[in-house]
Amino acid sequence: MDFNLRGAVIQNITGHNQEQLEHTILDAIxxxxxxxxxxxxxxxxxxxxxxxxxxxxxxxETLEQGLKPHQQQ
Known part of the structure; x- marks a missing residue:
């Protein structure tokens, strides 16, 4: 079975407005x-x-800063 996950995600969110995209992101997180x-x-x-x-x-830069607290000391 060949499943294109990238294509499925794009198809699922195509046409969403900013509020819907934000909801999708926040829900996932x-x-x-x-x-x-x-x-x-x-x-x-x-x-x-x-x-x-x-x-x-x-x-x-944001990723680098966000990952700093996760660095092992």
Whole structure:
């Protein structure tokens, strides 16, 4: 069985407005379910592909800062 997860996620959220997209993101994060991670990954891929170089740098800086508390000491 060949299943295109990326395509399914894109198809499922295409046409959603900002409020619906935010709800999808918050629901995925708050549920804490591992099965939601691929969908968030697809959303991140769309974000990255649409971002300018400056926006990509901001994303990377935000990720770096957000991961600092998780570093082992």
């Amino acid at each position: 708050q549920s804490g379910e591992e099965k939601m991670l691929p969908g968030l990954g697809v959303l991140f891929e769309v974000l990255w592909q649409e971002a300018s170089e400056n926006e990509k740098n901001e994303i990377l």
